[in-house]
């Protein structure tokens with residue numbers, strides 16, 4: 825089991841969780857962040873700091889975002905467990921096609 829980042833992160837990507845994670849296992853794609861499931865230690869520190877409630881324990885992920893468990897894992901296909909986001913800077917791995925295809929999030933008024 826692990827924590828998972830879901831759709832509310834798309835186009836927000838403010839890095840609060842990246843800075844809060846004690847093991848640096850949250851990595852930035854182009855439009856959202858992803859948790860490396862093998863590196864996550866299930867501490868829950870990221871959940872409280874996310875301003876848009878995008879992070880859930882895998883078992884508690886809302887049904888509408890169930891595919892994001894696989895999205896988070898699939899982001900790391902080819903790079904495995906890099907050992908910290910410092911080793912995989914933003915833009916090194918592109919977003920999944922499913923994320924790239926999402927419509928832009930409307931700007932807040």
Ligand code: SF4
Nearest residue numbers: 845864865867868870
């Ligand atoms: S649950 Fe803890 S270890 Fe896992 S991604 Fe969040 S802050 Fe990092």
Ligand code: SF4
Nearest residue numbers: 833837838839841874
């Ligand atoms: S804190 Fe939330 S919105 Fe910000 S990068 Fe992390 S998951 Fe995305």
